[in-house]
Amino acid sequence: MPRRPMHMSEAAKAALRSAFQKLRTDLHAPKAFPPTVLEAADAAAHAPRLPDKDATHLPLFTIDLPTSKDLDQAMYLERRSGGGFRVYYAIADVAAFVAPDGALDTEAHKRIVTLYFPDGKVPLHPPALSEGAASLLPYQTVPALLWQHDLDAHGEVTASHVSRALVRSRDKLDYAGVQHAIDSGTAEEPVALLRDIGTLCEAVEAARDGISLTLPDQEVTFEDGSFRLSYRAPLAVDGWNEQISLMTGMAAARMMLDSGPGILRTQDTAPPQEVTRLRHIAQRLGIHWPPRLSYAQLIRSLDPHDQKHAAFLHEAAGALLPKSDYKSFRDHDHIPDQTGHAAIAAPYTHCTAPLRRLVDRYAGELCVAACDGQAPPDWVLAALDDLPNTMTKAKGGAADRRSVDLVEAAVLMDRVGGVFDATVIDTDEEENPPNRREGQVQMADPAVVGRVTSADVDLELGASVRVRLERAHPAFPDRERKILFSLVRE
Template sequence: MPRHLMHMSDAAAAALRAALKRLRTELEVPQDFPAHVLAAAEAAAAAPRLPDKDATDLPLFTIDPPDSKDLDQAMYLERRSGGGFRVHYAIADVAAFVAPGGALDAEAHERVETLYLPDGKVPLHPPAISEGAASLLPDRTVPALLWQHDLDSHGEVVHSHVSRALVRSRAKLDYEGVQQDVDAGTAEEPVALLRDIGGLREAVEVARGGISVTLPDQEITLAGETFRLSYRAPLPVEGWNEQISLMTGMAAARMMLDSGTGILRTQKTAKPDVVTRVRAVAGVLGIDWPHHVSYADLVRRLDPRDQKHAAFLSEATAMLLKAEYTSFRDHRLPEHTIHAAIAAPYTHCTAPLRRLIDRYTGELCVAACAGQAPPDWVLTALYGLPCDMARGKGSRADRRSVDLAEAAVLKNRVGEFFDAAVINTDKEAGRPREGMLHLADPAVLGRATSRADLRLGESVRAELKRADPEHPGQDKVLFSVP
């Protein structure tokens, strides 16, 4: 499911301090790292496992938000002689610092993933690792898993390989700066090629039947006593950058399938009744979805800057695109190996500083390329990793953050009536008089109860009964339909 990041101004965060504290309590967010874990991080940062291969001559660069310090990926793009492209893609080598069974490893298995909350992130690894020794910050020599993808002139991958290497990023770039330079024609060729390669990979994705959905980030600000929500639409460069990561995830999945041991991110095609419900949501929001148009084609036509389109994408992906992790070994391949949205086998492997499982998939791919058996610590954990990842709280944190922000925006309007549309009901759970509404203005979602059964797609006039950022649980916003 695509991320729906919520940012918050300092003034808004200060006004909502108690609500944000309650949110962390509800989610059972980990507190500061224990002293013994911090000590282990400092020791590991001072003595990592270094590879023999030296690739510090590659002028790699990173593209991230300006304030990011946990840099998982760096790249260098070039043209191949005879046509096509070569992508050098370095991924932080967390396994060079985290000893299997040690304090850092145990803590990472408890945390599972980095959490992004409106008042700050909760990292997977201590900053000495995630923002220091393992991060691909500029002008530092660090160990990495260095991928090389050779592409033909159409953007199709003809060969991929990964091995350990020492790397050294030359520049920390940000999305807005790269977009401006590319648009102005002033970007250096290795950076400008991201548009060419990303565009070709997007075309390959369309031909494959895949779907990429990027929702706009939201920001809540405070003006006087009124909270306001604004949206930041994704830039094209963010999509191009994502294509490099997706390409690597597909290459990694293929390597693991060929080697007979691995962990895939799988997703089945939605059942027809679910698709029918999603079509009803589109109709409610005024989105034209002809029956001859596939969901993938529809998504490509939508503009995430449009609040109704963003609402549809958020609800539709939650209903349609439920993915899971699937482990296998000894060539006993799972029955289902495809990620439906990507329309290919796929795995997570490009964000090991922020996601537990990527450290393991990286090891599996390095071993496969070297023609070696995976390390015992990887095989021991293999079948337990899907359960570990299921404990992750990232999706819940995203949703609860949006709930809190929407409650803040509406908190001074309790008792008012709003025009709304029913975009989901709890009929299947035996509660046909409960469901989810989408307001036209402001464009927010809220839970609702009704005196009569709610019907998917109907327009209603709803009274706001509660808008309390500090209300426990997800029903911070509650409407009543007469």
């Protein structure tokens, strides 16, 4: 399920540094790049494959965190003379630097994704590329895959195309600054159009029953020897920016399905019994879910700052948004039966973050070849069969989940023995044999999830309960649960 983005103060990072280091060890996270890989990165940084097309006239800009240097995407937005909009979306061209089967490529296949931890990251590519020569940093001329999307006045994409081009970003913007500029009316039109286009795309998403979960960011501080957890409301610009990426991922999937070879990010719909179970939870939480209201429509109506809504979102995301898969195909005769992504409600692929995710480099190559009317490079076709299996080995999700578990345990470690209000969000009744004496609860304040056990009564989904915190420690082995509650009989 989607996790809340986490931000930590420097004091909090320092207090948990040894715990995060142990987590990296437990996950067998890669350490420093081998000298041969660093040497190859330095050489590639000075001799990339440059495209013939020059698009440096486009005043592109990036939107990311203020401290980010691995900038995968840059955009420029404009109105079309006949009505509607045009989106230029530049994606870092990693293939211009990474030679197939070379030292950089071999190392990237071992790492698969960039791993993010609250105190730092383990990058997919050496910083000389990911934070330097291949990054879309401002005032740096770099090779990119330049997408062009034409939209009508309602936000529907009418045409998409991608080609290699030299680009030059003019500005590095951050989310808070863009939000303020748009809200205050001081944003220049290419930036201000992000709200217009993003809002229209969100309406299009709603019409096709797509789902975007918006959870508040976690803010963790360390003061007077104790950790504190608070929440920061997400900005509207986060969602508008995401719509540009989703637009590109859907366009790329359509190109692949039309042209032949491809790799898709797929997700099945939830079985009917899960929907029935969640309707029961909603009822117990006091959430009105009319029979004809779809799950996607319900999600858009909820407030993640409301404790009961947050409890429902936590359970619903895992139940109705099953784990996504990658599926590849070589031609139209071998397109998989399942091509759609349930949450997006359309075919979709990952193609907008090649500095941080291995599969995106291959997806980008497939789309460029499709637009050129050419066969994809041999090195791309050779990797297609094994690529889905390779991506399943990525540890990004585990790093996210276990980082959050670790920090939440630290937040609660000085409150062991305390009694708290909570909501039952899961039980083990589907185990073999069924067990309704164990499950998960979400505390009311802070909104932390933990394992719960009941000595003599069954747990009821959606029930409001009182629980005692029996254990909370960031260094406790994961197999023993870092956070454990017991049900309090009143």
